[in-house]
Structures are given as structure tokens and as C-alpha cells.
Amino acid sequence: MSAKDLDISVSYEQLEDLEEDFEDVELELLRQQAKLSKDLYAKREKIVAQIPNFWPLVFEQSPPEIDEYIQPTDSALLMGALKSLSVERFELPEGDPRSLAITFEFSENDHFENTKLEKKFWWRESKDGWAGLVSEPVDIKWKSADKDLTGGALALVKQIYEDDKAGKAQEETESKKKLRELLENTGIGGASFFSFFGFRGRYVTAEESREATKASQEKRKARKEGKEVEVKEDEDEDEEDDDDEYELEIFPTADDLAVCIAEDLWPGAIKYFIQAQEQDALSDMDFESDDDEEMEEADNGDEKPPQKKRKA
Amino acid sequence: MSAKDLDISVSYEQLEDLEEDFEDVELELLRQQAKLSKDLYAKREKIVAQIPNFWPLVFEQSPPEIDEYIQPTDSALLMGALKSLSVERFELPEGDPRSLAITFEFSENDHFENTKLEKKFWWRESKDGWAGLVSEPVDIKWKSADKDLTGGALALVKQIYEDDKAGKAQEETESKKKLRELLENTGIGGASFFSFFGFRGRYVTAEESREATKASQEKRKARKEGKEVEVKEDEDEDEEDDDDEYELEIFPTADDLAVCIAEDLWPGAIKYFIQAQEQDALSDMDFESDDDEEMEEADNGDEKPPQKKRKA
Numbered sequence: 045m046s047a048k049d050l051d052i053s054v055s056y057e058q059l060e061d062l063e064e065d066f067e068d069v070e071l072e073l074l075r076q077q078a079k080l081s082k083d084l085y086a087k088r089e090k091i092v093a094q095i096p097n098f099w100p101l102v103f104e105q106s107p108p109e110i111d112e113y114i115q116p117t118d119s120a121l122l123m124g125a126l127k128s129l130s131v132e133r134f135e136l137p138e139g140d141p142r143s144l145a146i147t148f149e150f151s152e153n154d155h156f157e158n159t160k161l162e163k164k165f166w167w168r169e170s171k172d173g174w175a176g177l178v179s180e181p182v183d184i185k186w187k188s189a190d191k192d193l194t195g196g197a198l199a200l201v202k203q204i205y206e207d208d209k210a211g212k213a214q215e216e217t218e219s220k221k222k223l224r225e226l227l228e229n230t231g232i233g234g235a236s237f238f239s240f241f242g243f244r245g246r247y248v249t250a251e252e253s254r255e256a257t258k259a260s261q262e263k264r265k266a267r268k269e270g271k272e273v274e275v276k277e278d279e280d281e282d283e284e285d286d287d288d289e290y291e292l293e294i295f296p297t298a299d300d301l302a303v304c305i306a307e308d309l310w311p312g313a314i315k316y317f318i319q320a321q322e323q324d325a326l327s328d329m330d331f332e333s334d335d336d337e338e339m340e341e342a343d344n345g346d347e348k349p350p351q352k353k354r355k356a
Numbered sequence: 357m358s359a360k361d362l363d364i365s366v367s368y369e370q371l372e373d374l375e376e377d378f379e380d381v382e383l384e385l386l387r388q389q390a391k392l393s394k395d396l397y398a399k400r401e402k403i404v405a406q407i408p409n410f411w412p413l414v415f416e417q418s419p420p421e422i423d424e425y426i427q428p429t430d431s432a433l434l435m436g437a438l439k440s441l442s443v444e445r446f447e448l449p450e451g452d453p454r455s456l457a458i459t460f461e462f463s464e465n466d467h468f469e470n471t472k473l474e475k476k477f478w479w480r481e482s483k484d485g486w487a488g489l490v491s492e493p494v495d496i497k498w499k500s501a502d503k504d505l506t507g508g509a510l511a512l513v514k515q516i517y518e519d520d521k522a523g524k525a526q527e528e529t530e531s532k533k534k535l536r537e538l539l540e541n542t543g544i545g546g547a548s549f550f551s552f553f554g555f556r557g558r559y560v561t562a563e564e565s566r567e568a569t570k571a572s573q574e575k576r577k578a579r580k581e582g583k584e585v586e587v588k589e590d591e592d593e594d595e596e597d598d599d600d601e602y603e604l605e606i607f608p609t610a611d612d613l614a615v616c617i618a619e620d621l622w623p624g625a626i627k628y629f630i631q632a633q634e635q636d637a638l639s640d641m642d643f644e645s646d647d648d649e650e651m652e653e654a655d656n657g658d659e660k661p662p663q664k665k666r667k668a
């Protein structure tokens with residue numbers, strides 16, 4: 045698109061360059077945030093480790109963007125066995141602050157052997173201009189087929205990923221066939237939260253990403269210096285072809301969910317925990333007594349955290 | 357509340373102190389953000405001033421949290437006369453980064469004489485532990501009574517505010533009576549966006565706020581040093597009494613709306629403007645032609661900003 049599109053002297057490129065400058069500020073703030081809150085998160089970890097069921101209660105209060113993915117069976121497993129959660133911006137301090145790792149720790153449970161499940165997301169840019177989070181499938185060692193909350197999907201995704209890496213990307217393998225059938229028989233609302241670990245996202249290697257970032261930064265610099273920058277005509281078309289979602293993705297919005305866990309559930313954990321305590325107190329009240337004072341306190345608690353009400 | 361409430365060795369006070377430490381980090385980040393993006397906002401202002409209807413188009417695309425308050429008559433006025441919008445964290449660099457001023461500039465229009473309307477919100481803390489944004493009513497010089505989109509409410513709010521300051525806070529004045537009648541006859545969904553300018557919030561003076569902040573910081577410091585800190589028994593009760601919403605508030609959620617404008621619409625203005633352009637292109641397409649290429653481009657445009665797709 046060019047200045048002509050807006051019928052004025054401002055071009056889309058100018059607006060986009062400005063947006064990129066704002067994004068640089070946001071990246072710098074993410075870096076600062078990680079630095080400034082590192083010790084506090086370590087302190088929080090120690091404190092909450094002393095509170096039974098802290099993380100299960102936090103998940104129980106999670107906002108709709110997260111809660112909608114937690115099926116009743118997932119919830120039972122999380123409530124019974126989730127020991128801890130942690131989020132790390134693992135490419136910092138040098139790398140991209142948008143790359144993130146989410147680690148779940150579990151106690152002994154009926155469903156799987158793993159005591160720790162880590163899901164990593166890398167921020168990548170592709171040559172056609174796309175940018176976003178990509179990942180690798182993480183397998184779960186289910187205790188038996190009927191304990192597998194993903195109904196075998198996770199293992200198939202992992203197998204397909206390995207096959208693809210071994211050069212069978214274009215081949216219709218047995219695993220692909222099976223997964224396709226499985227996906228056809230699972231309603232979108234019915235997939236387990238644990239399918240999250242199967243997310244792949246677009247296939248963009250670290251090298252492609254480095255080159256793409258370098259190329260786009262050079263173009264941006266050239267534009268800032270007032271040079272004419274050639275816009276490759278095929279860029280938009282490429283984008284459209286490649287941007288189709290990977291058809292065998294078992295949890296297509298796992299990248300958004302990861303960001304929501306990292307930017308909402310993780311920083312807001314204490315807030316959600318206190319909410320859970322208050323709801324608990326409130327529902328106890330319903331049965332215990334009709335003592336006015338107690339009721340009042342509970343009503344109060346339902347609306348705001350103890351002592352301090354913060355807005356904004 | 358005490359450690360006993362949690363049946364463990366962690367007290368609510370510990371969790372709250374930790375939350376305050378996290379909040380200090382957020383405040384520092386707000387300060388950094390203001391500093392790092394100041395020049396960019398100045399640059400953006402110059403660029404978008406060249407684009408006809410930039411701000412009206414941004415408002416047209418505003419998220420539901422803002423859009424729900426814009427009535428059709430408000431929208432017509434904004435589309436025809438909004439020249440610019442700006443947000444300033446006016447207490448920076450020394451003061452609280454949560455205090456904010458929103459300024460709307462208007463061209464000549466049928467409804468009011470003002471060319472500029474500024475609404476300021478101060479972050480205040482009260483002695484009973486409440487904290488939030490407070491404001492003062494801003495009057496609008498409507499051209500005539502039937503052009504007044506608030507049906508006279510804004511003028512009454514302003515009058516009541518002046519009366520209250522002159523010592524008539526406990527008095528049932530004529531203005532209060534009239535405003536109460538007016539509020540009873542207006543459905544919540546029916547109030548004009550311009551009622552926003554009438555918001556008062558809790559009455560907390562700068563002096564009370566300074567003292568309250570000082571007192572709570574001292575307590576927090578004492579707790580950190582391991583001293584026993586007396587919890588005033590009446591704190592919670594006070595809070596409950598005082599926290600009742602001011603009954604003559606004509607736009608009770610104006611503080612939330614202000615934060616949404618400051619944290620979403622204002623930083624995201626270019627994104628919303630591009631969205632508006634794309635929708636426009638798309639609806640033109642519907643009527644113009646069935647040329648495949650053009651349709652493709654428009655479909656493409658509907659989903660993502662030109663050239664670059666960003667997630668997270």
C-alpha cells in the first residue's frame with residue numbers, strides 16, 4: 045500500500061514504522077519488568093510454597109480466556125496434583141523478551157508419570173513478514189491409554205513432528221491419518237487442556253527468524269534515512285498462503301493461552317488466590333450461621349481484596 | 357485477617373505486602389513507559405494531524421469497553437467534530453503515574469461552544485484504605501438546552517459540586533432534587549458519553565491522600581522490619597460505609613473508562629485506524645467488483661494489519 049491509499053501525504057509505511065518504534069518501547073518495558081520483578085517472583089515462590097493448593101485455587105479462579113479450556117477432568121487433575129507453576133522469559137537478557145517457558149509441576153497422580161511439564165514458546169519472524177510464537181510438541185507419559193486426557197492426540201502430534209523433521213513433511217503418514225480422524229471426532233469444546241502441550245505453530249527456524257528480523261530492520265532503517273525501499277510484490281501473497289493454520293494443530297490457540305497465562309494468571313496469582321479464599325468464606329457463611337456481622341464481612345470480601353481496594 | 361485465617365504460617369498481610377511490592381514495579385514501569393514513549397507520541401500527533409478523521413475513525417473502532425458508552429447522537433457528534441485526543445500522565449515525573457488527563461479537541465459544531473474539553477483524574481488514597489481515581493466535574497457550554505446531550509445533568513452536577521464545596525454537602529439542595537429526578541428517568545444505557553465529564557468519584561483531598569499514603573507506607577515498612585503492626589479494628593467497617601458509590605454520580609464507571617482510553621485506545625490508535633481503513637476497503641469491495649485479486653486483498657486485510665502480523 046502507498047500514500048495514495050490514504051489520499052493524503054501520510055503513507056501506511058510511515059504508520060507502520062511508527063508502530064514498530066512503539067513496539068520497541070514495549071519490548072524494552074518487558075525487559076525492565078522481568079529485571080525489576082525477578083526477586084519478587086522468587087520471594088513469592090517461597091511464600092506460596094507454604095500454602096496448600098495455592099496454584100490449583102489460582103487456576104480455579106482463572107479468567108474466562110483460560111478457564112474455557114479447562115474441562116472437568118482437567119480440573120480434577122489440576123486440583124489434585126498441580127504443585128506449582130512458573131513462567132520464564134528464557135531468552136533474556138540478550139534475546140527476545142516475548143519468548144516464554146511455562147512450567148507445571150505435579151505430584152503423584154493417576155494420569156501420568158511426569159512430575160514436570162515444560163512448554164516453551166519462541167518468538168519468531170518469518171521471511172514473508174509473519175511474526176509470532178512457535179513451539180514444539182511436548183509428550184506426556186500417560187499411565188495407560190484410558191488415562192490419556194488427549195485420547196492419544198498428543199503422542200500422534202509428537203510422532204508427526206519427528207517424522208516431519210526426518211523429511212516426511214509432505215508424506216501422508218499413518219500418524220497423520222489417525223490424528224486427522226481423531227480431530228474430526230473431537231468437538232472443539234471437548235479437547236483437554238493438556239492438548240496445549242501439543243502446539244507447534246508455524247515452522248520457522250531460529251536461522252530464518254534471525255535473517256527475517258535483520259532484513260526487516262534494514263528496510264526500516266533505510267526508510268528512516270529517507271531511502272526508497274522496494275516492497276516485494278509477492279510478500280502479501282506469500283503471507284496469505286503460509287498463514288493458513290497448520291491443519292493438524294490440536295490446540296490452535298495455545299500461543300494466545302500461553303500469553304494469557306504469562307501476562308494475567310502468573311502476575312495476578314495472589315489476587316486470584318485471595319478471590320478463591322473469599323468465595324470459600326462466602327459459601328461457608330451460607331450454611332454456617334445468619335450472624336449479621338459475619339455475613340457483612342463475607343459480603344464485603346466478595347467484592348474486594350482485604351484492606352485495600354485498588355483500581356486501574 | 358491473620359495467619360489463622362489461612363491455617364498456615366503465611367498471613368494475608370505478607371501476601372498484601374508482596375502485592376504492594378509488585379505494584380511498585382508496575383508504577384516504575386508506567387514511569388519508564390511515559391519517558392520512553394514521549395517523543396513517539398509527539399511524532400504520532402504530527403503525523404495523524406495530517407489524516408482527515410483520524411480520531412473519529414479510531415473511536416468508531418474502539419473496543420466494547422468504550423464503545424458501549426457511545427450513543428448514536430454521541431457518535432454523530434464525535435464523527436463530525438472530534439479533532440484530536442490526547443492523554444497525559446500529568447503528575448509525572450515526580451508524582452503518581454496513575455493520575456491522568458484526557459483532552460478532547462473539537463471543531464465548530466451544533467452542540468457546544470467548547471473547542472477543548474479536558475478531564476483530569478487524580479490517583480488518591482483515603483484514610484480508610486481505599487485507593488482510586490477521583491475527579492472534578494467539567495461543564496460543557498451547550499448551545500441550547502435541546503442540544504445538551506446530558507439533558508441538563510452535567511450542569512446540575514457542576515452546581516452540586518460547587519454547593520458541596522461551599523459547605524452544603526449535607527443539604528438537600530434544589531439541584532440535588534432535580535438531578536435525582538433526572539437520574540431516575542434516564543436508563544443506564546441511555547446516558548450520553550459526555551456525562552463522562554461529570555464524574556467526581558470519592559471526595560479525597562490531596563492532603564488526606566498524602567497523609568494516608570505516608571501512614572500506609574510506614575506500616576508496610578514496619579512490617580518489613582518485622583515489627584508488630586496494629587491493625588485498626590474499624591478500618592474494614594469504615595471502608596464499607598464510605599465505599600458506597602456517590603449516589604448522584606452521573607457516570608459511575610468513568611474512572612474505568614478513562615483507564616481504558618489511556619491504556620488501550622490511546623496507545624492502540626494507529627491499530628484501530630488501520631482497522632477502520634480495512635473495513636472501509638472491505639465494504640467498498642462488496643459493491644464494486646468481483647475481481648478475484650481485489651477480493652483476496654480485502655479478505656486478507658480484514659484479518660491483519662498490512663505486511664506484518666503481530667501476536668502477543
